[in-house]
Amino acid sequence: MRPFSRQLFAITFAALLFGVASPSFAQTKQPNIIYLLVDNWGWGDISVQGSTVPTPIIDAFAAEGTRFLNFNIENQCTPTRSAIHTGRLPIRSGTQKVAAPGEPDGLAPWEYTIAELLSDAGYKTALFGKWHIGSQIGRHPSDQGYDEWWGINEGSNAAAYTSTPEFDPKVAATPHFWEGKKGAPSYETELYDIPGKTTFDQKITDRAVDYIQHNANGDDPFYLYVGFTQFHPPWVVHPDFDGVSGAGYYSDIKYEVDHNIGRILQTLEAVNATDDTIVILTGDNGPGTLPQGLGYATGEVGGSTGPWRGALSTGFEGGMRTPGMIRWPGQVQAGVVTNEIISVLDIYPTLATLVGEAGRIPTDRPIDGIDQSAFILGEQEVSNREHIVTFVGDDVFAVKWRDLKVHFFTAEASFSEIKKHTFPQVYNIKEDPSEQFELWGNEGFAHAWVMTPVTGILTNLAKSMAAFPNIQPGQDFDGYD
Structure with missing residues (x-):
């Protein structure tokens, strides 16, 4: 029986109305939730989606639920984490890009995160790993709904700062x-450096395992957010996996990631909590490319985007699609593979609905996520979403509408120059996943009609942002009038 189904609601209402105890309600607990987020994860970095390095645990997990071939995230680490936590386009929250060290950053305390929503609904909450949506005290996980946390408050790359010969602790933290x-205020613990990152993901996993063991059989459900730092640079691998692939450290990291996810899933099974737990596994953005890289990310410094063009911060599909999957035995049908459009923004309202807490979603601000619970539970065949607006920083780079992708700006690689186009570029990403055959020009303006729905999408978004002005990075925002 699904949590807070119509039948259960009727039983509970009758019990409250007539003062009769309800055994069914007393024995029912909302599902636990675990969100596993892999850093800089390419769509093709798992073997079920083309990787030549095996990822058997992830593949098996995907087969136990729904695997999304068209799972869309935001353009960088910070925006995606913001979208997960708020269900709002990151540009609305002033988190549309990774802030450089010293720049204002982080979610305004006014934002109502998924952790706060679930905590208010009676969930225990914990975050282990990478946060990256608030580096300052007052904007840490424990300030935004998490009962406890351990990890890093900034980007994974900070581990390499002290290894540079020019680093000066007098001018940089x-x-x-x-x-x-x-x-209580969060506090610094040990140094985060190259050795620290080398064992970081194992320690994240250790804490997640311990948390599950201590909380799975409690009276209250839990929400556990696990922010891995693999595959983000600096590229290091735990000594247990160094050389295991025989193909270099990037391939070794795939073994490490698969193993750590397996440990968490095996712990759920060991404590008999698998059936009572929603587990979501996604990436935060596609793999990065070196400054000289063009097109696809390749080799040990990138990752595989599968058939998709582009990478991190490009706006092309290779940067915007990652592996995405959800498992909830008995509720989410096993073995489903879908190309329906899903956005990371949808996680927020969907989780709130799945656990019967949709009434807690704020109504005093725009929520850009769409409830996908009926689709995920198999109650309908199609997603409730048919478009994605892709921001890179402050600019709308592209709009994906159904199978068509319209680009206003393009960048070929993570560090390449940005091009603004005289006419928008249009691709059919179903027929042409590598976005090579441009339709607007090559077919003589025949596809110009697609600007009708795209213009409507952008016009509505502009009206919304006029009514609810975007929060500026680091702003101490306290609400709309």
């Missing part, structure tokens, strides 16, 4: 791990 609990 030395990176550390952080720890905190709700109701």
Whole structure:
């Protein structure tokens, strides 16, 4: 029986109305939720989607639920994490790009995160790993709904700062791990450096395993957010996996990632919590490319985007699609593979609905995520979404509408120049996943009609942002009038 189904609601209502205890309600607990987020993960970095390096645990997990071939994230680490936590386009929250060290950053405390929503609904909450949507005290996970957290408050790359010969701690902060609990300021712990990152994901997993063991059979459900740092640079691999692939460290990291995810899933099984737990596994953006890289990311410094063009921060599909899957035994049908459009923005309202807490979603601000619970539960065959607006920084780079992708700006690689086009570029990403045959020009303006729905999408978004002005990065925002 699904949590808060119509039958259960009727039983509970009758019990409240007539003062009769309801055994069914007393024995029912909302599902636990685990979100596993892999850093800089290419669509083709799992073997079920083409990787030549095996990822058997992830493949098996995908087969136990729904695998999304068209799971869309935001353009960088910070925007995606913001979207997961708020269900709002990151540009609305001032989190549309990764802030450089010293720049204002982070979610305004006014934002109502998924962790706050679930905490208010009676969930225990914890975050282990990478946060990256608030580096300052007051904007840490324990300030935004998490009972406890341990990890880093900034980007994974900070581990390499102290290894540069020019680093001067008098002018730049030395990176550390952080720890905190709700109701108290977070505090720095040990140094976050190259050796620290080498064992970081194992320690993240250790803490996640321990948390599940101690909370799975409690009276309250839990929400556990696991922010891995693999495959983000600096590219290091745990000593247990160094050389295991025989193909270099990037391939070794695939073994490490698969193993760590397996440990978490095996722990759920060991404590008999698999059936009672929603597990979501996605990436935060596609793999990066070196400054001289063009087109696809390749080799040990990138990752595989599968058939898709582009990479991190390009706006092409290779940067915007990652592996995405969800498992909830008995509720989400096993073995489903779909090309329906899903956005990371949809996680927020969908989770709230799945656990019967949609009434807690704020109504005083725009929520860009769409409830996909009926689609995920198999109650309908199509997604409730047919478009994605892709921001890179402050600019709308592209709009995906159904199978057509319209680009206003393009960048071929993560570090390449940005091109603004006289006429929008249009591709059919179903027929042409590598976005090579441009339709607007090559077919003599025949596809110009697609600007009708795209213009409507952008016009409505502009009206919304006029009514609810975007929060600026680091702004101490306290609400709309």
